[in-house]
Amino acid sequence: MVVVALGAAVGMIPFGPIRFGAAGALFVGLAIGALVPDAGLGLGLVQQLGLGLFVYMVGLAAGETFFADLRRQLPLMMLGLGTAALAFVVAVLVGLGLGLDAGFITGTFAGALTSTPALAAATAATGSPNAAVGYSIGYPLGVVLAIVAVGLVVGRRWPDARDPRSAAAEGLVATSTYVERDAALREVPGWADETIKMSYLVRDGRTRVLAPGEQLQPDDRVLVVGAPAAVEAAVAFLGHASKGELTDDRQAVDFRRFVVSNPSVAGRSVAQLNLPGRFGGVITRVLRGDADLLARDDLVLQPGDRVLAVVPRSEMDAVARHLGDSERKVSEVDALALGLGLSLGLLVGAITVPLGGGATFSLGAAAGPLVVGMVLGALHRTGPLTWDVPLPANLTIRQLGLLLFLAAVGLASGPAFASSALTATGLRAGALGVAVVAVSALAFAVGGRLLGLSAPRAAGGLVGFVGQPAVLSFATARVDDDRIESGYAALFAVGIIAKILLVQVFGGLL
Secondary structure, eight states: HHHHHHHHHHSSOOOOTTTTGGGHHHOOOOHHHHSGGGTTTHHHHHHHHHHHHHHHHHHHHHHHHHTTTTTTTTTHHHHHHHHHHHHHHHHHHHHHHTOHHHHHHHHHHHHTTTOOHHHHHHHHHOOHHHHHHHHHHHHHHHHHHHHHHHHTTTOOOEEEEEESOOOOOOOOOEEEEEHHHOGGGOOOOOOTTSSSEEEEETTTEEEEOOOTTEEEOOOOOOEEEEOHHHHHHHHHHHEEOOSSGGGOOOEEEEEEEEEEEOOOTOOOOOOHHHHHHHHOEEEEEEETEEEEOOOOOOOOTTTTTTEEEEEEGGGHHHHHHBBBOHHHHTTSSOOOHHHHHHHHHHHHHHEOOOOOOTTEEEOHHHHHHHHHHHHHHOOOOEEEOOOOOOHHHHHHHHHHHHHHHHHHHHHHHHHHHHHHSSSSSHHHHHHHHHHHHHHHHHHHHHHHTTTOOHHHHHHHHHHHHOOOOHHHHHEEEEOOHHHHHHHHHHHHHHHHHHHHHHHHHHHHHO
16 A cells, blocks of 8 residues: 555656556556565455456446447458557567567557556466566557657648537537527427437416427527527527527526436336426436536436426425435445446356366456446346446546556566666567557547548547557547547447457467
8 A cells, every 4th residue: 555655656756747646556566566575465366356447447438439330430440450450560570580479569569558458468368477568668659659649640630520529529519599480399409319408498478388299389498408509599599599598487487406326227218217297397408527418218328317397396305315316325336236347247257168278268367357347337237236337436436446456567577677678678679668658649640531530530549559648648638539548438348358369369379
């Protein structure tokens, strides 16, 4: 825990635009392990537990986005898989040419692409402490070079007509609208495809919540919510924006943000809640983390979401009870679901598949919980079990698991680091790390352009492939474009799995 604390402190030190974050625990662990060679003995279980917690939380968070965007993001995902294979082939050829052993090659590959799960796979596959040494050499080089590469790509302009920005990137607005025509809701642009929502309806001086299937009439006033372009189209169809704000009158109809903390609600879609039928209300927005989402019918609610509901004032307390609305409750983790999910992931990781010739393959403690977490994160719930973990708790558990794993690895690998890092072997490992990152960056830049992807999405794919938060922060600070984070989300989990599998297969062939 001393290593965890000191490592967290080191991780907060800025080196220009770079902060090493949790990786600071690895560097401190290596230093202390080099000074106290026995400090890392008996920490194998700590490594496995920390790694399992980290990758399982990542899988839960990424699962829904991964499967929902699978078809649309498929070209970028295929580019990521091809890049992973190319980078690993280059790593093996260059590493062997430089006279490095399998531990250094796989560890430097994992470090240059900042993949902690791949480090675990490299250590298990090669059985060499040199994997952690190579990782510690390749990691800072990988972060620095990835930032340089992203800086060169993210702001570029090249043909990207097939890759427009999403409407959600514009944010959400609410416009009070004066209706000038008879219109069924299904006729309003954006209503059928749910790019807009409507809540307030004022008719004949009376305010109520708009009901599904409503027929709008001249002189009605309604509140239209959605992205600016979609709202503008709907308002132009209906009439014009009115001067007064409908939300100012809260006597009959009111609105409020409610915290989703009721386990029976979490994991269900907005449509399944049936707020119009049960309470005469409607959910228009869902705040998840820092993202304000339009409440589409198929949007699945997660614990900790803050939903904006517009309901009759008399139903406010009933809606609060139904959704839970408890900050304390949402901070708790369902230990049953967490224990079952992580156990299933470790069991899947323990399955061994023979490759022939005496070689075997398994997902291990790195990829097993990750894959299971992604599946459960996409399912959200199974019967009474809610698999989702509130986002703040997910991030906390993820960070703790990563710190424990890196601290334990650093302590165990300290002696090997002390004997190898500042030698000619260490310099050769550094050269290998440079080659891996350079090939990966070039593949994403060239491949993204050939596939018709925008420069921000290609850069986001590279960031997700590398997977270091500092690189993502740098990219989003340089260019405000939602395609960066979209590309990151598409490649983050895919990149982890691809790197783990490549290292595992290579280790099995040794």
